[in-house]
Structure formats: C-alpha cells, structure tokens
Amino acid sequence: MGASSSPKLSGMQKQVLSLYRGFLRAARSKSAEDRHKIESIVSGEFRRNSKQVDRKNFLYIEYLLRRGQKQLDQLKSPDTVGLSSLNVSVSETIDPKP
Amino acid sequence: MATVSATSVSFGASLKPCFNNNRKTDGTSALNMVRVVWTKNVYSSLRTSRFNVCCSAKPETVQKVCEIVKKQLALSDETELTPESKFAALGADSLDTVEIVMGLEEEFDISVEEESSQNITTVQEAADLIEKLVQKKEG
Numbered sequence: 001m002g003a004s005s006s007p008k009l010s011g012m013q014k015q016v017l018s019l020y021r022g023f024l025r026a027a028r029s030k031s032a033e034d035r036h037k038i039e040s041i042v043s044g045e046f047r048r049n050s051k052q053v054d055r056k057n058f059l060y061i062e063y064l065l066r067r068g069q070k071q072l073d074q075l076k077s078p079d080t081v082g083l084s085s086l087n088v089s090v091s092e093t094i095d096p097k098p
Numbered sequence: 099m100a101t102v103s104a105t106s107v108s109f110g111a112s113l114k115p116c117f118n119n120n121r122k123t124d125g126t127s128a129l130n131m132v133r134v135v136w137t138k139n140v141y142s143s144l145r146t147s148r149f150n151v152c153c154s155a156k157p158e159t160v161q162k163v164c165e166i167v168k169k170q171l172a173l174s175d176e177t178e179l180t181p182e183s184k185f186a187a188l189g190a191d192s193l194d195t196v197e198i199v200m201g202l203e204e205e206f207d208i209s210v211e212e213e214s215s216q217n218i219t220t221v222q223e224a225a226d227l228i229e230k231l232v233q234k235k236e237g
Contacts, residue, residue, distance in 0.1 A: 024200045
C-alpha cells in the first residue's frame with residue numbers, strides 16, 4: 001500500500017456504504033430520540049450483515065441493497081417517524097449426525 | 099516553515115509552553131502549514147512532545163477531528179492519536195469511517211461528497227478536507 005492509498009473498494013462496497021450514509025442522513029431529520037434508535041438499528045443491521053453475508057454472495061447482497069434502498073425511501077418520508085425491528089430468533093436445528 | 103525550526107529546537111523543553119506557542123502563532127498569522135507530530139518520550143514521569151510544523155490544517159481542526167474520531171470509535175483518552183493515524187489502524191472498518199465522516203459533517207456543518215469521503219483514511223486527510231470545505235463555504 002502506498003503512502004496515501006486507501007483500500008480500494010468494489011462498486012458494490014461503495015453502494016453499501018452509500019446506502020449506509022443515506023440512512024444516517026435520513027435519521028438526522030427525525031427527532032433526537034427516534035434518530036438514536038434508527039441509528040442503532042441501522043448500524044446493527046449493517047454490521048450484522050457485514051459479518052454474516054458471504055462477500056461473494058452478490059445476488060443476496062444485491063437483494064439486500066434493493067431492500068435497503070426501499071426502506072430508506074420510506075424512512076425519508078416525513079411521515080415516517082421511526083424504525084423498528086422485529087427480532088425473531090430461529091432456533092437452529094443442529095443436525096447431530098456428522 | 100519558520101516555526102519548524104523554532105519548535106524542533108525546543109523539543110527538549112517541556113511540552114506545554116511549546117504547545118501554547120504554536121497555537122498562538124497559528125491563530126494570529128495565516129500560517130497554513132501545520133502538522134502536529136507527537137513523539138512520546140517518557141523520562142520517569144516527564145512527557146515530552148514535539149511539534150513538527152509543515153502541512154495544511156489548523157491544529158484546532160486536527161484536535162477536533164481527533165476528538166470526534168475517538169468518540170466515534172470509543173477509544174480511551176489515553177490512546178495516542180497522531181494526524182497520521184490511519185482509521186483502519188485504530189480498528190475502524192469502512193462503516194466506522196462513514197460514521198466518522200458523518201460526525202465530522204455535523205460538527206463542522208459541512209457536507210462531504212461521497213467520492214472524497216471514501217478517500218479519507220487518516221486524521222490529517224480528514225482535517226485537510228474539512229479546512230478546504232469550510233473555506234469554500236465561507237468564501
């Protein structure tokens with residue numbers, strides 16, 4: 001890596017970061033309390049996916065990007081005040097057999 | 099660059115006076131080239147810092163950027179932050195970097211374009227960009 005070279009980001013990574021930026025920007029227009037909530041949900045979601053989703057799983061990432069964009073469009077509307085997430089933990093059925 | 103020699107010479111002296119000097123000079127003159135380099139030398143309980151003056155953002159800006167970066171990354175106060183510190187080296191991923199830039203935008207009331215925000219990797223680069231944007235806003 002050179003002196004000022006930043007890690008080169010792929011187009012898809014840029015899209016993801018841009019979406020994240022969009023969410024944080026949209027959150028600014030909400031009330032302080034809602035904003036905080038939105039930020040923590042959004043950041044949690046992005047971080048979770050960044051760890052769980054295989055970086056080569058382009059189809060799924062594209063799906064997530066589209067879904068995120070739609071959610072962002074909804075969030076941007078002034079009528080939308082907040083964001084909530086439902087956490088359904090699916091108990092994984094672990095196959096004991098090898 | 100005059101300040102460079104002045105500070106370099108006095109680097110054996112204690113930290114505080116030389117720090118204050120620097121600040122005052124930059125505040126009054128339009129000195130546009132300030133780089134702050136901390137060197138940590140611990141002689142028993144004495145800490146000496148050296149300031150190297152030669153780049154483009156004001157120390158106040160650099161200081162503010164450092165604070166925001168620390169807050170954003172939840173670093174302890176003792177963490178050494180130099181203008182050359184890479185965000186990545188401080189444990190920031192690209193999402194953290196976005197958050198840092200957003201935090202800076204709010205603090206300085208500027209709007210950083212997407213393209214340039216992706217090129218920010220160090221405190222110095224952030225401070226330089228902020229100065230540029232703030233000047234553009236005022237000018």
